[in-house]
Amino acid sequence: MTSTKKDPVLVILQMTGAYDALNTFVPYGDPHYQDYRDVLRLSADDVHAVDDYVGFNPGMGPLKELYDQGKVAVMQGIGYPNPIRSHFRSLDIWHTAEPDKMVTDGWLGKAIRDLDPNKENILTAVNFGRGLPRALAAPGVSVASVGDLASYGVLTGIDGEEERMDALDIFGRMYSPMIGSGAVNDYLSQTGLDALRGADILKTAPDMYSSSIEYGGSPFAQWLKNIAQVHTAGFGTRVLYTGVNPGTFDTHANQHITLPRLWGDVTTAIGDFYQDMVEHNANEEIVMVVFTEFGRRVKENGSGTDHGSGGVAFIIGDAVKGGLYGEYPSLEPDKLDEGDLRWNNDFRSTYATLLEDWMGLDAQPILNGNFEKFDFIK
Numbered sequence: 448m449t450s451t452k453k454d455p456v457l458v459i460l461q462m463t464g465a466y467d468a469l470n471t472f473v474p475y476g477d478p479h480y481q482d483y484r485d486v487l488r489l490s491a492d493d494v495h496a497v498d499d500y501v502g503f504n505p506g507m508g509p510l511k512e513l514y515d516q517g518k519v520a521v522m523q524g525i526g527y528p529n530p531i532r533s534h535f536r537s538l539d540i541w542h543t544a545e546p547d548k549m550v551t552d553g554w555l556g557k558a559i560r561d562l563d564p565n566k567e568n569i570l571t572a573v574n575f576g577r578g579l580p581r582a583l584a585a586p587g588v589s590v591a592s593v594g595d596l597a598s599y600g601v602l603t604g605i606d607g608e609e610e611r612m613d614a615l616d617i618f619g620r621m622y623s624p625m626i627g628s629g630a631v632n633d634y635l636s637q638t639g640l641d642a643l644r645g646a647d648i649l650k651t652a653p654d655m656y657s658s659s660i661e662y663g664g665s666p667f668a669q670w671l672k673n674i675a676q677v678h679t680a681g682f683g684t685r686v687l688y689t690g691v692n693p694g695t696f697d698t699h700a701n702q703h704i705t706l707p708r709l710w711g712d713v714t715t716a717i718g719d720f721y722q723d724m725v726e727h728n729a730n731e732e733i734v735m736v737v738f739t740e741f742g743r744r745v746k747e748n749g750s751g752t753d754h755g756s757g758g759v760a761f762i763i764g765d766a767v768k769g770g771l772y773g774e775y776p777s778l779e780p781d782k783l784d785e786g787d788l789r790w791n792n793d794f795r796s797t798y799a800t801l802l803e804d805w806m807g808l809d810a811q812p813i814l815n816g817n818f819e820k821f822d823f824i825k
Contacts, residue, residue, distance in 0.1 A: 472502075520769055557813045576594070666691075738760040
């Protein structure tokens with residue numbers, strides 16, 4: 448019998464700016480919570496309750512619906528050793544899976560290299576948004592990074608591949624005094640050539656796509672639509688990455704207004720994407736990851752929250768065994784980490800589970816260590 452099972456695909460959704468874990472997955476039943484949050488507190492009537500202790504932010508209705516269907520794993524108390532409250536450094540740690548030192552290779556870059564060791568598919572990974580996340584970067588790995596799929600292309604005003612190659616060569620020689628030569632120049636040149644080829648393939652995706660789903664107008668919603676277009680086009684892409692614009696969740700003020708609106712936009716887009724996958728019979732092929740760089744302070748600063756630690760992440764998909772994983776960090780004053788939630792769940796355990804139990808890879812060389820896995824993949 449011929450198998451119709453398709454390769455598993457990982458979709459990473461980065462919520463840049465550090466969303467407030469306490470008001471995202473809300474311990475509304477904890478008496479200490481009410482003490483810390485005078486302005487920002489959410490009551491049982493506000494949240495989408497999971498049980499008599501925790502519930503989703505009021506803006507996260509679409510995610511709660513997926514949770515009720517058993518398709519969302521909530522990773523409580525997630526973080527890393529010796530928390531750092533710098534956006535840049537914390538994101539770097541999440542991207543490289545290395546909390547103790549600076550390294551160059553991203554964890555997904557190494558995974559992509561294992562998925563396609565002979566570089567047979569220049570679209571093994573695609574990013575939507577500004578720049579290229581460090582998570583996807585690794586020597587010898589090319590990743591297409593797209594701002595808008597509808598207008599994506601490289602030197603598209605020049606007809607013919609040979610003419611565009613000549614133009615790219617001229618471009619490379621113009622900048623070579625600044626970027627040097629040798630391995631660096633070779634890497635940039637190859638990346639440029641791959642970008643040309645990838646652009647030619649990716650620009651065909653919208654014409655092959657048809658859906659009844661109407662995504663919202665935010666960049667994030669449109670990038671999720673782009674991810675749906677690329678996945679359903681059958682390019683063999685295994686890793687798809689996008690997120691909100693930098694700083695979006697950095698709610699130092701007016702959080703009671705901003706956070707529900709942000710989560711409403713994000714989770715509506717996630718719900719639309721999931722329904723789009725159902726419509727295309729592709730829902731069993733996708734696992735989504737929603738994460739942010741760190742948590743925020745337990746005590747509000749007035750109308751917002753400042754940088755902290757101890758967070759929450761979400762794993763979403765038909766292949767996910769939904770429920771609560773890890774322990775919700777204690778809110779007792781003597782058990783806080785200098786006023787923050789104390790992490791108790793190393794994010795690399797989540798990565799290890801995704802790499803091995805979903806993507807079928809060996810996590811140890813990618814994460815530079817062995818980490819206890821969860822059982823959230825069916």
